[in-house]
Amino acid sequence: MIRELSVVIAGDDRHLGHVLSEIRKIKFVPIHLEIARPAQLKETLGRMHPHLVIYDTDGDTNSILKTATQMGNEFAEVQWAVVSKETDVDLILQFFRSGAIDFLKDPIQADDLKRLIQNVLDKVNDRDSSAKDDEHHTIALFSTKGGVGLTTIASNLAVEFAKKHSNDVLLLDLVLQHGNIADVLDLGLQYSLTDVIENFERLDAKLLANSLMKHKSGCYVLPSTKKPDDVEVVTSSHTAEIFQFLKGMFRYVITDVGHEFSRTSISFLDIADLILLVTTPDVLSLVNTRNAVDTFKQLGYSPDKIKLVLNRARMKGEIDPSLIKKNFAMEIFCELADDPITCLNAINQGKVLSELDKNAGVSKGVQRLGQLVSELQKKGTAHVAQRTSC
Ligand SMILES: Nc1ncnc2c1ncn2[C@@H]1O[C@H](COP(=O)(O)OP(=O)(O)OP(=O)(O)O)[C@@H](O)[C@H]1O
Numbered sequence: 001m002i003r004e005l006s007v008v009i010a011g012d013d014r015h016l017g018h019v020l021s022e023i024r025k026i027k028f029v030p031i032h033l034e035i036a037r038p039a040q041l042k043e044t045l046g047r048m049h050p051h052l053v054i055y056d057t058d059g060d061t062n063s064i065l066k067t068a069t070q071m072g073n074e075f076a077e078v079q080w081a082v083v084s085k086e087t088d089v090d091l092i093l094q095f096f097r098s099g100a101i102d103f104l105k106d107p108i109q110a111d112d113l114k115r116l117i118q119n120v121l122d123k124v125n126d127r128d129s130s131a132k133d134d135e136h137h138t139i140a141l142f143s144t145k146g147g148v149g150l151t152t153i154a155s156n157l158a159v160e161f162a163k164k165h166s167n168d169v170l171l172l173d174l175v176l177q178h179g180n181i182a183d184v185l186d187l188g189l190q191y192s193l194t195d196v197i198e199n200f201e202r203l204d205a206k207l208l209a210n211s212l213m214k215h216k217s218g219c220y221v222l223p224s225t226k227k228p229d230d231v232e233v234v235t236s237s238h239t240a241e242i243f244q245f246l247k248g249m250f251r252y253v254i255t256d257v258g259h260e261f262s263r264t265s266i267s268f269l270d271i272a273d274l275i276l277l278v279t280t281p282d283v284l285s286l287v288n289t290r291n292a293v294d295t296f297k298q299l300g301y302s303p304d305k306i307k308l309v310l311n312r313a314r315m316k317g318e319i320d321p322s323l324i325k326k327n328f329a330m331e332i333f334c335e336l337a338d339d340p341i342t343c344l345n346a347i348n349q350g351k352v353l354s355e356l357d358k359n360a361g362v363s364k365g366v367q368r369l370g371q372l373v374s375e376l377q378k379k380g381t382a383h384v385a386q387r388t389s390c
């Protein structure tokens with residue numbers, strides 16, 4: 001997934017003020033921008049291999065057509081477009097025949113520029129995501145009862161993904177009032193969702209990137225609010241917009257959605273490709289989980305979108321898993337063993353489970369959960385898996 005679009009503006013910098021100011025207004029993707037005079041262009045393209053070159057013809061249309069064609073032959077992977085006052089249809093056609101992907105009218109219009117950048121972004125992302133595995137994935141962890149292990153599983157799963165996709169995983173804490181992802185991962189609470197929302201008016205991908213924390217596994221983290229009162233300022237439209245940015249920045253967004261059906265949580269569950277519905281083998285948790293499944297049905301979610309994760313399997317006094325299966329009419333996607341000592345030690349020592357004891361049942365369970373989710377994503381469609389012992 002591309003994080004920054006590199007763009008070269010070719011032309012005389014004395015005439016580029018308007019193009020530059022318009023391009024700097026683009027917020028939906030960070031842009032690394034360089035200006036190159038025609039004489040320096042070849043060196044700049046050779047060094048930078050940008051995603052896009054925008055040629056400002058500044059009246060010198062024929063010579064720019066020649067240069068752009070030459071550069072297009074030499075740097076075939078670089079997309080290029082033209083800004084010109086030229087209205088002659090034959091000449092414009094010549095640009096397109098030579099490989100231009102767009103011809104923008106001078107003075108450049110904000111909407112035209114946005115369209116061009118989005119077009120290049122789509123092409124680059126298409127190119128990068130030829131394999132299904134490269135697509136964006138949004139995974140929501142949810143339960144309708146507290147204390148079932150949601151935060152433990154979400155944070156350890158994100159770290160599991162980061163082992164393979166370092167820097168491409170974001171762990172988002174949507175438990176607005178008492179989210180403790182940052183505590184589980186032993187990160188001091190430097191930034192949080194509150195900071196992002198405080199700067200919402202000037203939000204762009206760069207600002208968001210600067211508001212994230214990073215765990216040593218390579219997983220980025222956006223913790224929830226700093227204090228319970230802050231929850232008042234968070235709205236579902238904030239989170240929806242923040243999520244749009246995150247989607248463009250990370251291949252995996254793994255979210256602790258918490259235990260409540262609220263506007264914010266539902267708006268996130270709506271857009272998730274996969275909901276891991278976590279339950280434990282006790283009556284209260286199972287009753288609540290069954291209610292959650294009914295609510296998902298009412299919300300119109302496809303059954304394939306929801307996978308049941310049984311945490312604390314084989315805990316003392318557990319309800320027989322065969323009864324769980326019968327009551328849910330739904331397979332258990334993955335089980336994680338009951339292991340209070342490992343879980344408690346991990347939290348108390350500020351370590352993730354695999355770091356504390358990679359051979360513990362619960363650590364292997366998280367690893368297996370990661371594998372099963374990856375397999376689903378590779379298939380590109382959710383499958384009801386067989387009950388899996390971990
Ligand atoms: N597989 C497990 N075996 C034993 N204990 C576990 C397991 N998973 C989690 N726990 C423990 O259960 C407790 C609750 O876990 P966690 O905070 O992850 O749950 P939660 O659903 O996020 O809770 P909350 O309602 O507070 O958000 C913690 O003490 C954790 O160590």
Ligand SMILES: [Mg+2]
Pocket residue numbers: 150151152175180
């Ligand atoms: Mg929690």
